[in-house]
Amino acid sequence: MTARRLVVNAIARVEGEGALRLVVDDGRVHTAELNIYEPPRFFEALLRGRAWTEPPDITARICGICPVAYQTSACNALEAACGAELDGPLADLRRLLYCGEWISSHALHIHLLHAPDFLGYPDGIAMAAGHREAVERGLALKKTGNALLELIGGRAIHPVNVRVGGFYSVPSRADLAPMRERLLGALDQAREVVRWVSGFDFPDHEVGHDLLSAREPGRYPIDRGTVVTSTGAEFPAAEFPEHVVERQVPHSTALHASLDGRRYLTGPLARYSLNSALLGPVAREAAAEAGLGTECRNPFRSIVVRAVEVVYAVEEAIRLIDGYERPDRPAVEITPRAGTGHGVSEAPRGLLYHRYTLDEAGLVTAAAIVPPTSQNQAAIEDDLCRLAGTRLDLGDDALALFCERVIRNHDPCISCATHFLDLTVIRR
Amino acid sequence: MSLPTLAVWKFASCDGCQLTLLDCEDELLALAGRVRIASFTEASSEVLPGPYDVSLVEGSITTPADERRIREVREQSRVLVTIGACATSGGIQALRNFGDVAEFAASVYASPEFISTLGTSTPISAHVPVDFELRGCPIDRHQLLETLGAFLAGRKPDLPDTSVCTECKRRGLTCVTVADGTPCLGPVTHAGCGALCPAHNRGCFGCFGPMAKPNTAALLPILRTCGMDEAAVGRVFATFNAAAPDFAAVSRERRS
Numbered sequence A: 001m002t003a004r005r006l007v008v009n010a011i012a013r014v015e016g017e018g019a020l021r022l023v024v025d026d027g028r029v030h031t032a033e034l035n036i037y038e039p040p041r042f043f044e045a046l047l048r049g050r051a052w053t054e055p056p057d058i059t060a061r062i063c064g065i066c067p068v069a070y071q072t073s074a075c076n077a078l079e080a081a082c083g084a085e086l087d088g089p090l091a092d093l094r095r096l097l098y099c100g101e102w103i104s105s106h107a108l109h110i111h112l113l114h115a116p117d118f119l120g121y122p123d124g125i126a127m128a129a130g131h132r133e134a135v136e137r138g139l140a141l142k143k144t145g146n147a148l149l150e151l152i153g154g155r156a157i158h159p160v161n162v163r164v165g166g167f168y169s170v171p172s173r174a175d176l177a178p179m180r181e182r183l184l185g186a187l188d189q190a191r192e193v194v195r196w197v198s199g200f201d202f203p204d205h206e207v208g209h210d211l212l213s214a215r216e217p218g219r220y221p222i223d224r225g226t227v228v229t230s231t232g233a234e235f236p237a238a239e240f241p242e243h244v245v246e247r248q249v250p251h252s253t254a255l256h257a258s259l260d261g262r263r264y265l266t267g268p269l270a271r272y273s274l275n276s277a278l279l280g281p282v283a284r285e286a287a288a289e290a291g292l293g294t295e296c297r298n299p300f301r302s303i304v305v306r307a308v309e310v311v312y313a314v315e316e317a318i319r320l321i322d323g324y325e326r327p328d329r330p331a332v333e334i335t336p337r338a339g340t341g342h343g344v345s346e347a348p349r350g351l352l353y354h355r356y357t358l359d360e361a362g363l364v365t366a367a368a369i370v371p372p373t374s375q376n377q378a379a380i381e382d383d384l385c386r387l388a389g390t391r392l393d394l395g396d397d398a399l400a401l402f403c404e405r406v407i408r409n410h411d412p413c414i415s416c417a418t419h420f421l422d423l424t425v426i427r428r
Numbered sequence B: 001m002s003l004p005t006l007a008v009w010k011f012a013s014c015d016g017c018q019l020t021l022l023d024c025e026d027e028l029l030a031l032a033g034r035v036r037i038a039s040f041t042e043a044s045s046e047v048l049p050g051p052y053d054v055s056l057v058e059g060s061i062t063t064p065a066d067e068r069r070i071r072e073v074r075e076q077s078r079v080l081v082t083i084g085a086c087a088t089s090g091g092i093q094a095l096r097n098f099g100d101v102a103e104f105a106a107s108v109y110a111s112p113e114f115i116s117t118l119g120t121s122t123p124i125s126a127h128v129p130v131d132f133e134l135r136g137c138p139i140d141r142h143q144l145l146e147t148l149g150a151f152l153a154g155r156k157p158d159l160p161d162t163s164v165c166t167e168c169k170r171r172g173l174t175c176v177t178v179a180d181g182t183p184c185l186g187p188v189t190h191a192g193c194g195a196l197c198p199a200h201n202r203g204c205f206g207c208f209g210p211m212a213k214p215n216t217a218a219l220l221p222i223l224r225t226c227g228m229d230e231a232a233v234g235r236v237f238a239t240f241n242a243a244a245p246d247f248a249a250v251s252r253e254r255r256s
């Protein structure tokens, strides 16, 4: 029995800071602990005493890569607390803004963070040397997503135009028209991306985790909905805390969540497997062409699912623009009241839950935020245990690289809990 | 001739400011041809050893380990530029400076004893000398490119230190305060965003932090006339640049 200690500085290409400790016992992985050591930022505590209008801007700063998710879940929760709901063009605009974030965030992850793993490059920029066309196409898609974010939200990172009840200003049909043309071009590019990534070499692996995502009647979940699970449960956002429980583990500043006492997965694989029937026609065709069934449980293939979701987001954005009529008012009237509201939406990385309690003056007295990363942490550790176990014959460097890939499959946003991964392998 | 090296470092932050670099889609590959990206963990698993010609630092200092790490980054960097409100003024997480961190930790974590953190969130300049500070939460893409270009060419960046109002006027926007009585921090906020909020019919909430020598005293009565009560005035100055001295002074007066 040999004892080896392996340390890799920095898990790259995830958002935030983390380290991984593997304990290998008698040729088997005994424990895998993903240590998320992004410094704690205490958002839930510092939201107390803020006005009901403020959480969308403040919680956006939890993550620069998916701020719209934070803004949307916050708005959903606060609107629920105040008994308001968006409909018609305002609801469409919120979904359209969110499509921009899906396009941009997924294109970033696919091209700059994830694809280099499959093609053997340290990063997307180095990958451009051998795959210039693909990288340029990815950047062009990302740019279209950002342009949509800027058009509706005012800014791609931390949009300024979002508020509880809707927006500060709303575009006219004419404002959206040039975007429609651009999205048509992006649709072709997005289909090309699906073809490109579906040709990668995927290790065989299927996960058995329970799955959880939002559900909206008749369409793929993005900006709101109820919560569904692979075990057949369906419940409103307000019951999320009864099913999902977070607990603290000593090795991480991110909390670990469980669903009815069990490990589970949220994010593209869960979303796709629970809702593939609800994709639009172009995305469905792209998924079929890429060889995805109605379900996908291979975390390495998450890159294909993300690419299909980009097709969907582009397709959906075009549909929303085609149906858009400028609303009379940029926001619905909100009257704050005492009470608690819950809200969910589908961040590119998975379901994001917010809860706020307001007092009569509309000040926040309590806030709770459950980001996708903390929900997925136990499932990622389980993947690491299983997958690393199949590769223990690898040398230290190669094993570390492989573990990083396993983690990047899930695109954990460590800033939302907080970007470095130290890998320690203790072999005994 | 070897290319100048660029490193990007992250402390307590949301990754939004370094993402701004990746958001320079049109310039990214061109930039990559002009500099050697030597360390950028968000984007690359390749890390070259220092020293580095230019370091961009995102995020604030909130842990004892980061207090040590920033000194190492400084030693390894010829030029050190902070990017964003976190690195430049402590960020949103500096709201802890006005509260009780032990209580914050206890309210968020069941076992706060596992959490290693400082009682404050401080800007990079509180720990090491900084060559240039780029404002904004997040920073502006064009300002970032100007700053990078300048330091790579060995000159100082040419960026305004006036207020958002000057940008608002230059764009020909209607003043939201004058037109609708909407409270706006534009008169005291550092230029850089191109007056985004007024362009969307919203008052500025100060995400670029205080301009050089802001006249906050002159703005306060206007904010009151626009309907903000003292608590609301305190809150608006206590956001993404809460610990910037000129803003902290206003919000501190209004804290009970």
Ligand code: SF4
Pocket (backbone or CB within 6 Å): A061, A064, A158, B013, B014, B015, B016, B017, B018, B058, B059, B083, B084, B085, B086, B087, B091, B092, B136, B137, B138, B139, B240
């Ligand atoms: S300054 Fe704002 S955008 Fe930049 S890292 Fe900090 S929170 Fe994110």
Ligand code: SF4
Pocket (backbone or CB within 6 Å): B164, B165, B166, B168, B169, B173, B174, B175, B176, B177, B178, B184, B185, B186, B187, B195, B198, B203, B204
């Ligand atoms: S809208 Fe705001 S930034 Fe623009 S001129 Fe008026 S006060 Fe200044």
Ligand code: SF4
Pocket (backbone or CB within 6 Å): A160, B164, B186, B189, B190, B193, B194, B195, B196, B197, B198, B203, B204, B205, B206, B207, B208, B209
């Ligand atoms: S107007 Fe003010 S709050 Fe809005 S983006 Fe510019 S600096 Fe930030």
